[in-house]
Amino acid sequence: DGGITQSPKYLFRKEGQNVTLSCEQNLNHDAMYWYRQDPGQGLRLIYYSQIVNDFQKGDIAEGYSVSREKKESFPLTVTSAQKNPTAFYLCASSPSRDLSDTQYFGPGTRLTVL
Amino acid sequence: QQQVKQSPQSLIVQKGGISIINCAYENTAFDYFPWYQQFPGKGPALLIAIRPDVSEKKEGRFTISFNKSAKQFSLHIMDSQPGDSATYFCAAPAGGNEKLTFGTGTRLTIIP
Numbered sequence: 001d002g003g004i005t006q007s008p009k010y011l012f013r014k015e016g017q018n019v020t021l022s023c024e025q026n027l028n029h030d031a032m033y034w035y036r037q038d039p040g041q042g043l044r045l046i047y048y049s050q051i052v053n054d055f056q057k058g059d060i061a062e063g064y065s066v067s068r069e070k071k072e073s074f075p076l077t078v079t080s081a082q083k084n085p086t087a088f089y090l091c092a093s094s095p096s097r098d099l100s101d102t103q104y105f106g107p108g109t110r111l112t113v114l
Numbered sequence: 115q116q117q118v119k120q121s122p123q124s125l126i127v128q129k130g131g132i133s134i135i136n137c138a139y140e141n142t143a144f145d146y147f148p149w150y151q152q153f154p155g156k157g158p159a160l161l162i163a164i165r166p167d168v169s170e171k172k173e174g175r176f177t178i179s180f181n182k183s184a185k186q187f188s189l190h191i192m193d194s195q196p197g198d199s200a201t202y203f204c205a206a207p208a209g210g211n212e213k214l215t216f217g218t219g220t221r222l223t224i225i226p
Binding site: 033092097100102105106107108 | 120123144146148150155156157158159160163165203207211212213214215216217218219
């Protein structure tokens with residue numbers, strides 16, 4: 001069963017704690033992306049990676065960190081420096097860095113910081 | 115930074131009617147404009163995309179119309195059905211063609 005998996009679906013954390021969101025793909029895609037979705041604000045890019053061991057900041061990278069040690073995995077850490085972390089987080093992947101390649105999204109993780 | 119302005123924010127259409135969602139972008143050096151469809155609690159999925167060597171692309175009931183001089187593109191859903199009720203996002207290339215900038219989304223509701 002191929003695709004992109006994100007876990008967990010729902011995540012609760014106390015304020016001031018770091019939390020890591022998982023994103024795994026078995027599509028053999030080179031490029032992976034993390035987006036944040038808030039009501040009325042669409043999808044905003046946090047980080048992206050076009051190849052293993054390399055990644056770039058997106059539009060709202062402050063308070064987040066990523067790693068890309070394996071082609072199939074692109075975990076996102078939400079740090080205590082992120083001022084408003086409660087949101088729906090979406091991971092996506094595409095076959096290559098070519099923007100005309102379709103981005104395939106995972107089911108998302110809803111993070112709530114209490 | 116590329117901005118994509120999407121309208122309307124929400125739209126209610128009767129079953130069988132035409133749904134129209136509009137997007138405007140600022141600048142892009144790479145012509146590729148996708149539309150994504152998202153159902154509640156799910157990730158978005160590509161619906162249709164256009165590379166504007168043509169001004170219009172049609173796939174079934176879904177059509178993208180593109181106006182390069184006005185920097186605008188729109189999604190038309192013909193014969194709208196209740197199953198089309200979802201949130202729709204347009205997107206445009208940004209940042210040296212390394213990433214997409216998404217619009218703020220349109221929540222479409224099809225009523226009987």
